[in-house]
Structure formats: C-alpha cells, structure tokens
Amino acid sequence: MTPPSIEYLLNILKKNYPQVFLNNELDLGKLIQIFEYENQNKSGLVWNGKVAAKNQAYLPSNSKLILNEEKSLDSESSENIFIEGDNLDALKLLQKHYSERIKAIYIDPPYNTGSESFVYSDKFTNQKSSQKLNQKNPNSFEALHGNWLSMMYPRLILGRMLLRQDGIIFVSIDDHELANLKLMMDEVFGEENYIEIFSWVKSETPANLSRKSKKVTEYVLCYQKQKNKTKFKGIKKNSPSSNGLLNQSNAVNILTFPKNKVSTKITDGIIPKGDYGTDKYSVKLLEDTEVKNGYFTKEVILQAKFKWTQSKLDQEIKNGTLIQIPTIKLSPSYEKLAYDEEVPPNLINHKVGVDTNETASKELREMLGGKIFDFPKPPSLIKYLFGFSDDPEGIYLDFFAGSGATAQAVLEMNLKDQGQRKYICIQLPEEIKPNLEAFTKGFRKISEITFKRLSLLHSKLSVLNSEINAGFKYFELKD
Ligand SMILES: C[S@@+](CC[C@H](N)C(=O)[O-])C[C@H]1O[C@@H](n2cnc3c(N)ncnc32)[C@H](O)[C@@H]1O
Known part of the structure; x- marks a missing residue:
C-alpha cells in the first residue's frame, strides 16, 4: 500500500484542527500542544482499540466506486446515489466530491443488541476473544462494546467531515449503546453542538419481554455541525384556537x-x-x-x-x-390565521405525525411482499427529523441504509413541495441467512432489498409526478 501523500495528510489536519493553520502555514508547536492536551485529557470515552479506530478514518481507501449502468435508473438526469458496499470506504471516497456539502445525515446503525435472528447482523460483542485475553472477564466493557465503538468511531468522524456548516446529524439508537454513543458524539461533534436526545415512540403495543419495564421508546441523538441560533421547525398547529x-x-x-x-x-x-x-x-x-x-x-x-x-x-x-x-x-x-411551525417537542409520536415500527413494518411488508426486513424505520420519522432544518435543494445522507427508508423520506418530501432534495444511501451487501423469509423470497444480500425498494419507489413516484426525480446512480464499491 502506498503511504498517503503529505498534501493528503495536511488536508486532514486542516479539516480537524483548523486552529493550527495561520495563512495556510502549519504551526507545528500549536499542533503538538493540542496533541499533548488530548493525550492528558482521558476523561471521555476510552476503550482498547480507540486509536486504531480513529486512524481508520484517515487511512486512504484502496477501493473505487464503479457505476453499474444496468442497475441505475434515469442515471443521467438523477443526482440520487445508491452505493453498495462498506460505508467506511464509501464515506472516504465521498469526501472528494461531497466534503462539507451534506445538509443532513440520518443513520440507524445496528444497535448491538446481540440478536442473531435479524436479517442484518446486530452482534458486535467479542466474548470469545476476550475470554482468551482475560479469562475472568468475558463481560468486560471491551468485550461487550469495544467492537461496536471501533466500528462507529471512524464512520462518525468521516460523516462529520461531509456535513455543511449548517448541517445536522440524527442517529437512532436504543439503550444498549445510548450512553456510549452520547459520549462518542460529544467527542466527535463537540458537546457544544449537542442538541437533543429525542425519544421516539417505536411501539403502541410493546412486547412483554422484561420483568422490569415495557420498552415503548427508542432514542434519536441530534447534533449540529455548528450549533446556530436558527429555530427548529416542528409541526404547525392546524386548528385555530383562541x-x-x-x-x-x-x-x-x-x-x-x-x-x-x-x-x-x-x-x-x-x-x-x-x-x-x-x-x-x-x-x-x-x-x-x-x-x-x-x-x-x-x-x-x-x-x-x-x-x-x-x-x-x-x-x-x-x-x-x-x-x-x-x-x-x-x-x-x-x-392566529396561520401558525408558525412550533419548535419540536423531544417526544416524537403520532401527535407530530410520526408512525411506529409496527406501521413501518406493515407498509414495507405490503411493498415487498413479505417480512423481508427487521425493524425498518417509518419514513414519517425521517421526514419529521429532516424538516427541523430543511433545505429543499439539499443533499441527505444515510450510510446504514437498510431497506432504504431515508430515500423514501427524501422523495416524499420532494413530492410534497416540489423540492429538489437528493439522497445518498449506502448499504453493505450483507449476506442473508437461508432460514429467513427474505432468502425464500429470493433476496441474497441486504443491498438487494434496498435496490428493490428504490426501484419500486422510482416506478411509483414517476407515475404520480413526472417532475420528481426518483432515479438513482447505482455504484458498487470495488477493491
Ligand atoms: C438497523 S439497519 C437500518 C434500517 C433502516 N433505517 C431502515 O429503516 O430500513 C442497519 C443497516 O446497516 C447495515 N450495515 C451494517 N454495517 C454496515 C457497513 N459497514 N456499511 C454499510 N451498511 C452497513 C446493515 O446491513 C443494516 O441493513
């Protein structure tokens, strides 16, 4: 592997430590001071492998994005992008054209619940290797959370680099990694840019799985790239009242x-x-x-x-x-004759027009003809979040695309107001296990599920409104 060029490294430094450049010249003394401070300041989130995970973000990618003409739809006129591949490399390759151009990111990463029955892998624990290293503690923090943290860390760093100055990120999560994710995002995005942990009512009929509590909500962490004074827009009050x-x-x-x-x-x-x-x-x-x-x-x-x-x-x-x-x-x-949109409450439920997991699963079952994907998010949730600080011409990114709920949300927003928003969705070609319904329905990789939904949306929306550009360029990530 060829080592990265000096220019490449300087660019990375500029993006992450702009304060150490004066008139485009690197002030090495200042940089060393910052590194020393960061090394002493170990009170944040720490795990074995953190340094290696951070480096992952800055190593250049050896992959390329290859356009698959056959799978692309209306590719010449469309700026929507679907990338089939690992998001770590894809996010690195996107830097060239999309650095500081993304208006909003919504991601719904695997939650590290430990479940092995979902269509996607949700187990990042590493108890076996921990047992080898430390016989006594297979439930150590490292064993339970280390792999998940190392997976998320470089991806969040790369995601931040893509955001515009007025950009915003939303990350769905549940309580398995909520506390760790909050600390990690404080570090990557800056505590001063933290906005809210929204609680989303994911279920109206929660399962009785625990002796302690019924889980009705999940969380959405929200940060701005640079927290500003602009008010977020929730929903408009629609019945005039005195x-x-x-x-x-x-x-x-x-x-x-x-x-x-x-x-x-x-x-x-x-x-x-x-x-x-x-x-x-x-x-x-x-x-x-x-x-x-x-x-x-x-x-x-x-x-x-x-x-x-x-x-x-x-x-x-x-x-x-x-x-x-x-x-x-x-x-x-x-x-009032017309009400301004209210600042959104930090509880997200049907009162603000947002559906549950149950509704999203039902709609996706009808669309794809079976129980193909576990726990898809309702597009209404993503539309609502993007609406807080929207740009009708902006670019919206989801790098854990799953079934493609974010793409649907962006297209439906355009359908509503004739906007020109674009989406970029990235999905790993994760293999589907033969015992799952998705497999029996003919899907072999999760990216095939995303592709199917995007194609169906393309045909449906093109009929509804020919002005909506529901096409997409289909890229494959190749070594
Ligand atoms: C919880 S699901 C997202 C569901 C999605 N929000 C929806 O509503 O359909 C997480 C997705 O991230 C994908 N994923 C996991 N690791 C990935 C990676 N390294 N690169 C790209 N996608 C990945 C999984 O295959 C899975 O489809």
Whole structure:
C-alpha cells in the first residue's frame, strides 16, 4: 500500500484542527500542544482499540466506486446515489466530491443488541476473544462494546467531515449503546453542538419481554455541525384556537388596541374607564372606550399582565391575527390565521405525525411482499427529523441504509413541495441467512432489498409526478 501523500495528510489536519493553520502555514508547536492536551485529557470515552479506530478514518481507501449502468435508473438526469458496499470506504471516497456539502445525515446503525435472528447482523460483542485475553472477564466493557465503538468511531468522524456548516446529524439508537454513543458524539461533534436526545415512540403495543419495564421508546441523538441560533421547525398547529393574552407571571404593562380592529360580544355603548378583570386577573381600562356593532370603535387602553409587548401586538394585527375582547371582563384573546411551525417537542409520536415500527413494518411488508426486513424505520420519522432544518435543494445522507427508508423520506418530501432534495444511501451487501423469509423470497444480500425498494419507489413516484426525480446512480464499491 502506498503511504498517503503529505498534501493528503495536511488536508486532514486542516479539516480537524483548523486552529493550527495561520495563512495556510502549519504551526507545528500549536499542533503538538493540542496533541499533548488530548493525550492528558482521558476523561471521555476510552476503550482498547480507540486509536486504531480513529486512524481508520484517515487511512486512504484502496477501493473505487464503479457505476453499474444496468442497475441505475434515469442515471443521467438523477443526482440520487445508491452505493453498495462498506460505508467506511464509501464515506472516504465521498469526501472528494461531497466534503462539507451534506445538509443532513440520518443513520440507524445496528444497535448491538446481540440478536442473531435479524436479517442484518446486530452482534458486535467479542466474548470469545476476550475470554482468551482475560479469562475472568468475558463481560468486560471491551468485550461487550469495544467492537461496536471501533466500528462507529471512524464512520462518525468521516460523516462529520461531509456535513455543511449548517448541517445536522440524527442517529437512532436504543439503550444498549445510548450512553456510549452520547459520549462518542460529544467527542466527535463537540458537546457544544449537542442538541437533543429525542425519544421516539417505536411501539403502541410493546412486547412483554422484561420483568422490569415495557420498552415503548427508542432514542434519536441530534447534533449540529455548528450549533446556530436558527429555530427548529416542528409541526404547525392546524386548528385555530383562541388563546388568552393575559399571563400571571408577566409584569404589568399597558397595551393600546387600535380602534375598529378588536371584536367583541359586548352590547353597543360607552364603557367607562375603571377596574375590570376577574378574581385571578386584574385589568384596568385607562380611558373610556366605545362599542358599536361588535367592534371597539375607540382605542382600548388596558393595563394588565400581558404576554405581548406593544410592538408584538402591532405586528400580530398587521399579520391578520384576530384580536377579541369578548366580555365586559375586558380580558383580550387572540386567534392566529396561520401558525408558525412550533419548535419540536423531544417526544416524537403520532401527535407530530410520526408512525411506529409496527406501521413501518406493515407498509414495507405490503411493498415487498413479505417480512423481508427487521425493524425498518417509518419514513414519517425521517421526514419529521429532516424538516427541523430543511433545505429543499439539499443533499441527505444515510450510510446504514437498510431497506432504504431515508430515500423514501427524501422523495416524499420532494413530492410534497416540489423540492429538489437528493439522497445518498449506502448499504453493505450483507449476506442473508437461508432460514429467513427474505432468502425464500429470493433476496441474497441486504443491498438487494434496498435496490428493490428504490426501484419500486422510482416506478411509483414517476407515475404520480413526472417532475420528481426518483432515479438513482447505482455504484458498487470495488477493491
Ligand atoms: C438497523 S439497519 C437500518 C434500517 C433502516 N433505517 C431502515 O429503516 O430500513 C442497519 C443497516 O446497516 C447495515 N450495515 C451494517 N454495517 C454496515 C457497513 N459497514 N456499511 C454499510 N451498511 C452497513 C446493515 O446491513 C443494516 O441493513
């Protein structure tokens, strides 16, 4: 193997330690200081093999991506990409064209549950080799988690390099590796860029597998490449409802409601200044006002504990928000014409339009004609997450693609708003065991399942809307 060139190594340093370059010159002293600091600072996640795993990210790849014309669909016009191969090499090869170009990553890696019955391998424990090394402790941290951590670490480092500055990553996980993944992501993405551990309700009918608790949720860890001040968008409130403008915890304030803008049910006549309100909320009318035909025809100047400032009130009236002072208690309320998307709650369930594993499995069974894939994620989950900080022209990446749920999510987002989002999905050609239904239905590798779903989506969506580019370039990773 030829050693990596100096230029290649300098580029890697620049991406990871930009602070040690001044006018494009490497400050070696500064770099050594940082390495010394990192070596002393061993309080984070540590396991045998961590250094080797990190190096994996920086060694150049010996593989190539070869376009498979036969399996590609509308490949000339499409920028969607499917890569059949190991994501470690694929992520390295993507650096050349996609470095800092990916808007969002969603991954759903194997959780290291130890199960050997899934269509994909989910057992990363290494108790046998640990027994050889350390007879007494086959359940050591290394034996249970080391392989999984070494698998994830370089892939997350490479994934981060692909993200745009306003990029975002979501990682699905359950409690087998949640704690370790959090520490690893704090290290790779920076604790300061941590956003949330979302809890996703994966099941409405959880199995009774434990004597201690029924597992209803899983987690989605979220980090931004560079945490910014932009608000995340959840869902829009769709039924307009009336909200009170008074709030006990706010300070007393004066608001002037303009004439002929505020509706009411009070009968026509003059309303003299004075004290109104309820036992709970005191409201003072500072000047006489008048009601005619269901509207206040004079300004209403009120003193009370309001949620809004004068400028917010003026802006809302400009936006068409309906303001009412319905009764003689003079307690104002408002009803917005259109609500902004709310910041998403950290519980993800049907209330925000997201399905469960059960629904996703049922839909995939119908699509592929059998129980072909274990625990697929619902596209509604991925659409919802991508919607937090979306770019209708962005590139969306999933490097543990499985059955291809992320590709479906991206295409459905485009179908909804005529966007031009592109997907890149990577899936290992992992062999399928002969005892599984997927095998009896003719699938030999998991990448064949992904390919089947992408092809079906292509035919379905092209019929629904010819503007949607549901084609893809099919690449194979070859040594
Ligand atoms: C939990 S599944 C993902 C399921 C997917 N989110 C879905 O809804 O269908 C994890 C997938 O990652 C794949 N995988 C595991 N190691 C991989 C690797 N090194 N490169 C690419 N894919 C890999 C497995 O074959 C499996 O299909």
